[in-house]
Amino acid sequence: MAQPRDAYRVFRAIGTRWMDNDVYGHVNNVVYYSWFDTAVNAYLIEQGALDIHQGETIGLVIETQCNYFAPLAFPQTIEAGLRVARLGESSVRYEVGLFAQGAPMSAACGHFIHVYVGRDDRRPRPLPPRLREVLEGLRMPA
Amino acid sequence: MAQPRDAYRVFRAIGTRWMDNDVYGHVNNVVYYSWFDTAVNAYLIEQGALDIHQGETIGLVIETQCNYFAPLAFPQTIEAGLRVARLGESSVRYEVGLFAQGAPMSAACGHFIHVYVGRDDRRPRPLPPRLREVLEGLRMPA
Amino acid sequence: MAQPRDAYRVFRAIGTRWMDNDVYGHVNNVVYYSWFDTAVNAYLIEQGALDIHQGETIGLVIETQCNYFAPLAFPQTIEAGLRVARLGESSVRYEVGLFAQGAPMSAACGHFIHVYVGRDDRRPRPLPPRLREVLEGLRMPA
Amino acid sequence: MAQPRDAYRVFRAIGTRWMDNDVYGHVNNVVYYSWFDTAVNAYLIEQGALDIHQGETIGLVIETQCNYFAPLAFPQTIEAGLRVARLGESSVRYEVGLFAQGAPMSAACGHFIHVYVGRDDRRPRPLPPRLREVLEGLRMPA
Numbered sequence: 001m002a003q004p005r006d007a008y009r010v011f012r013a014i015g016t017r018w019m020d021n022d023v024y025g026h027v028n029n030v031v032y033y034s035w036f037d038t039a040v041n042a043y044l045i046e047q048g049a050l051d052i053h054q055g056e057t058i059g060l061v062i063e064t065q066c067n068y069f070a071p072l073a074f075p076q077t078i079e080a081g082l083r084v085a086r087l088g089e090s091s092v093r094y095e096v097g098l099f100a101q102g103a104p105m106s107a108a109c110g111h112f113i114h115v116y117v118g119r120d121d122r123r124p125r126p127l128p129p130r131l132r133e134v135l136e137g138l139r140m141p142a
Numbered sequence: 143m144a145q146p147r148d149a150y151r152v153f154r155a156i157g158t159r160w161m162d163n164d165v166y167g168h169v170n171n172v173v174y175y176s177w178f179d180t181a182v183n184a185y186l187i188e189q190g191a192l193d194i195h196q197g198e199t200i201g202l203v204i205e206t207q208c209n210y211f212a213p214l215a216f217p218q219t220i221e222a223g224l225r226v227a228r229l230g231e232s233s234v235r236y237e238v239g240l241f242a243q244g245a246p247m248s249a250a251c252g253h254f255i256h257v258y259v260g261r262d263d264r265r266p267r268p269l270p271p272r273l274r275e276v277l278e279g280l281r282m283p284a
Numbered sequence: 285m286a287q288p289r290d291a292y293r294v295f296r297a298i299g300t301r302w303m304d305n306d307v308y309g310h311v312n313n314v315v316y317y318s319w320f321d322t323a324v325n326a327y328l329i330e331q332g333a334l335d336i337h338q339g340e341t342i343g344l345v346i347e348t349q350c351n352y353f354a355p356l357a358f359p360q361t362i363e364a365g366l367r368v369a370r371l372g373e374s375s376v377r378y379e380v381g382l383f384a385q386g387a388p389m390s391a392a393c394g395h396f397i398h399v400y401v402g403r404d405d406r407r408p409r410p411l412p413p414r415l416r417e418v419l420e421g422l423r424m425p426a
Numbered sequence: 427m428a429q430p431r432d433a434y435r436v437f438r439a440i441g442t443r444w445m446d447n448d449v450y451g452h453v454n455n456v457v458y459y460s461w462f463d464t465a466v467n468a469y470l471i472e473q474g475a476l477d478i479h480q481g482e483t484i485g486l487v488i489e490t491q492c493n494y495f496a497p498l499a500f501p502q503t504i505e506a507g508l509r510v511a512r513l514g515e516s517s518v519r520y521e522v523g524l525f526a527q528g529a530p531m532s533a534a535c536g537h538f539i540h541v542y543v544g545r546d547d548r549r550p551r552p553l554p555p556r557l558r559e560v561l562e563g564l565r566m567p568a
Contacts, residue, residue: 019448034172075322157439165307184500217472313459314459317459347491403450
């Protein structure tokens with residue numbers, strides 16, 4: 001179900017691209033997932049919680065899902081709302097709502113689950129302390 | 143969970159692309175969904191069950207999901223197994239397994255749900271007869 | 285050669301995406317072209333010079349080129365500078381400079397040539413009057 | 427100008443994807459470049475001339491170009507013809523022709539120029555011997 005803006009903790013603006021529209025004239029379902037990745041990773045990098053080039057651990061995606069309620073289309077600007085729903089020893093579930101700019105209810109909702117692993121051995125690792133701190137800040141108040 | 147090949151009815155080969163790999167050296171989670179779309183739509187077009195330019199109805203995606211078990215990477219060739227899991231009056235749930243070429247178990251599994259609507263009014267329509275016929279052929283035997 | 289900002293008439297900001305980075309950690313050369321399309325088409329739509337759904341004419345791309353001087357990478361914001369270099373009866377040559385946010389010199393420069401054709405018959409048509417007006421505004425002063 | 431098949435040394439098949447088509451119903455101009463990268467890099471990897479994960483040198487793209495003669499569209503299969511046009515101390519110019527499957531003349535032609543640099547310092551390096559050998563085999567006979 002579509003959700004209101006106050007179901008999310010932080011928002012990031014994402015620009016659509018010409019190529020996002022498919023032959024039916026709306027953003028293709030695949031593109032939404034690139035916005036999930038983009039919104040979450042950009043936020044983590046800005047908060048100093050992710051170093052994609054040198055970090056000893058990396059987040060592997062093990063599950064993704066999206067539900068679509070209303071079409072979006074280039075040249076709209078999208079606002080992605082973020083929250084953390086589950087925070088484990090070495091995993092995190094992000095939930096993302098995508099809103100047309102200024103719209104009260106989400107046009108799509110989805111989630112993805114990251115498991116943190118060693119960059120080289122790809123075995124589970126505890127979430128790094130700074131990452132955990134940032135993720136705690138993305139949880140919804142009880 | 144990863145599934146064996148005999149869990150799917152038909153297979154299509156999909157070539158990976160250089161850009162599919164992300165900074166961690168494996169195919170990005172987003173790209174898997176473009177393979178779902180590609181495998182299903184190409185099959186439907188070849189079977190005469192989809193006309194993307196002139197058809198009076200179009201399939202709108204309302205839900206997608208993917209679970210990832212093992213990495214895939216350019217320049218591998220991928221084999222996508224297809225089956226139909228639910229067939230309603232105006233909707234269909236496709237399930238797709240992605241296999242590394244020749245591998246017995248899937249590296250990822252996912253699904254997407256299409257609702258068929260009028261191209262112009264975007265209101266639900268019964269699945270066209272030829273499409274329904276092809277989709278019946280993608281169901282697993284009981 | 286890299287060019288300064290005053291070589292362009294208007295600028296548009298473009299957000300990078302996680303998937304834009306390739307395995308070497310920088311934006312893949314292909315992605316730059318999606319920014320060209322995006323910057324120009326968004327500008328034309330905002331100026332009322334392009335209707336991608338209903339317009340009787342469409343712009344077909346017949347040539348594209350890009351030269352790359354310095355790497356760009358997610359999560360940078362890119363600034364695309366636009367100008368029109370040649371304006372014919374039914375064609376236009378756009379030139380685009382891509383700048384890292386705030387940088388004085390372009391990280392990449394490119395162009396693409398649109399020929400306007402009828403949506404259905406795909407035969408050359410004169411540029412629509414409102415489009416020509418907007419394109420005149422993108423020419424550099426002599 | 428469109429070119430015949432015998433203007434190229436080797437061919438590789440590339441599958442189109444649903445998302446390759448844009449709102450006008452043909453493959454977007456940007457996608458052609460992802461095919462250039464894919465055809466050349468897959469060929470180099472198969473010939474043992476490129477190790478994208480461990481190689482000490484990497485190929486940086488400094489220029490790309492494409493001319494478009496006829497539309498291509500999903501679900502067509504594309505055949506990419508490859509040749510090497512210039513081979514320098516640390517650079518190479520690849521030329522690629524894209525053909526609709528079985529077509530005698532190319533639907534698009536392009537090139538890209540790679541400069542080989544150290545993976546870490548990004549300074550020019552001589553082409554590795556095995557790479558040079560493979561590239562010599564892609565030159566057209568005089």
